[in-house]
Amino acid sequence: MRIERTIATKVLQWAGQYPLVTITGPRQSGKSTLSKMLFKDKTYISLEDVDERDFARRDPRGFLNRFKEGAVIDEVQRVPDLFSFIQTIVDQHNKDGFFILTGSHQFELMENISQSLAGRTAIARLLPFDITEAYPSPGNLLSIDEVLYTGFYPRIFDKKLNATEAMSFYVNTYIERDVRRLVNVKDMSKFEVFMKLCAGRTGQILNFSNLGNDCGIDQTTVKRWLSVLEASYIIKLLKPFYKNFNKRLIKSPKLYFLDTGLVSYLLGIQNETQLVSHPLKGALFESFVVSEILKKRFNAGKTDNLFYFRDNVGNEVDLVIDNGVSVDQIEIKSGQTVNKDYFKGINYFKKLNPGISRSFIIYGGDQSYMEKDVSISSWVNLNKIDF
Template sequence: MYLRQSSTRLAQLARQFPAVLILGARQVGKTTLARQVFSDFTYLDLEDPVTRALFAEDPRFQLDAREGKGLILDEAQRLPIVFDALRGAIDADRQRMGRFVILGSAQPALVRQVAESLAGRVGILELSPLTVQEAGTGDAPVADYRTLWLCGGFPDALGAAARGGHFRDWWEAYLRTYAERDLPAMGVAADPLLIRKLLTMLAHAQGGLANLSQFAASLGQSQPTMARYVDILEQSFLLRRLPPYFRNVGKRLVKAPKLYLRDTGLLHHLLNIDSLDVLDSHPVRGASWETFVVEDLLRREALIHPHGVAHFWRTAGGAEVDLLLERGGALHAVEIKTARATSPYLARGLRAIMEDTGAASATIIDQGPGIDPLAPGVTRRGFAESVTWLPAQ
């Protein structure tokens, strides 16, 4: 069991709202987190047929009868009528905060139901896979961040080797469940083989600019259909769409978003990468490392600066930076390299990007040791020294 940084943010939301919604991909650890933070709450799984039947008959009675000190409702989107009952129960005692914890992995339906029934009554937390800092805690801490890079941050995938298994076996079972059960539950009648092919194409294009027309042509689908599938992958937390940053600097800017499979364990499984030796010699190694660092930063950034926004920057002339973190009016640039990067040319390029974007700082993160100042406002950091680091406000 890992110590999740999200627990602090979850407790903050529970002090502000009568209900808290925890969103995240299936098997990311939502139930474990909720039961850790709210250990004295009653837990109910609405996927259980008996429980679901009782709530379907009279949801408000069941809420009132079972609430006790509080109630955790898992997979609540399986029973939409429970949201109207929750609204009534909350409004009967609006001054009591943190009474209900709602868990769900099918974001589109769940967010729609919350928006319709619980607007203003619920705080929302997105639970991501493990960060490097979190993976180093608990009963079986991960000492080498490269293990997390290879296997990904889903707890059961990361712990597969300790159980005598392999992270790729876990991901194969996960993808089957996702394509054959989760997508139909979200109203997506897609051929599982087609979804697998799309995910594999996205893996080969990891971190590249979105080109849905090319994907559609390769898979024999219309572009609107392909756009819908990509939306669903994003909404179910498997895909990140990183938007470009726009600023009127008189330069032609790239306007298409970049697409990342969010977990490197999934990426490596789709590309048949089963060991660090294979990863080190694979053509996707650079894009995989970029994904790993971007996701680790953004998972922590979302908790410390929950209202921030992430972008990338690229001009038609080739100037680019992998990540721009926007917090209010402040910008911080992050460039990611696989090898130690101390080039004066790179530092000069980042200085120019800082001037173009107005960024307050620029940081290079690589796999080398130590921390080096390279130019005014530009610093190189080794990833091992950056597992708790975020740019200063």
């Protein structure tokens, strides 16, 4: 089952405007499938292939000169020396959409792009399916518990896999392999514990000291391991939103996993029924909403610009989107009944920041309506909102 990806329109647009398009995102988010589908006329090469990788390292010019009409080069960050040679070739050809590059690790990829390909490439960020890609027909949409448990990695839908098994293989095969390559982790079992401790903190403001103590590592290691997970598109760390407010604000980042199926696996959840009364269901729901909004922005070619707000006396807004000239605020609640407490944070923040243009409550119920100047939206309609 091949599913049309929302971001495809932007990728094709950019391929007509830039000599390079770079598609980045987590392992198994569909980068290779998308690039093959959109650029059928181009030769496809994966640098995960040992022979191709060795050739590219040994003779980068000879490796690239095979592709007279350009190519799709998958996992290009595996051979950093290629980037300067790619620059030379695209400057010589002066042809849009000549090379399509993909990569699954931000640090390696973006560092090389900034050094050699700045201004020459568009950047497409492809996360796993969004809700409309995974469930294109409203009649196929599952309960929120099933959605949170299953997550959105394409292979689960393509092959109709058991989500727990699929995430187990995903962690063992991809995440741990990348971690071994990117950082010197002597004890992988400790990193596994670290990931599970992070899963238990999804939707929460991080305390680096507490996380380090619970895992038995120092704060420097905590921050380094978090940066690896973020660079691999496993988590997102939201910074606090503050613009000269008089109130003292919390300044630690807020952690979100970008796929609730992965969180469910790390938390030991083995089926959707266990989520019904799970103490972290609200945090998983919040992670789901944040991830969907991030996907929507990436699919439209926007930057994320996502923040949160919380002061030292507990006033908070789950999500703040800074659009430059305007600010949106979003409160996220997993409950199925809207109550007055849902409005507390957004009303407070609106008084503090008159620049608020739109206010939303996204909740676990099935009704969507306006209440005064607040748009109340069911999670089912989340993708219909223009964020």
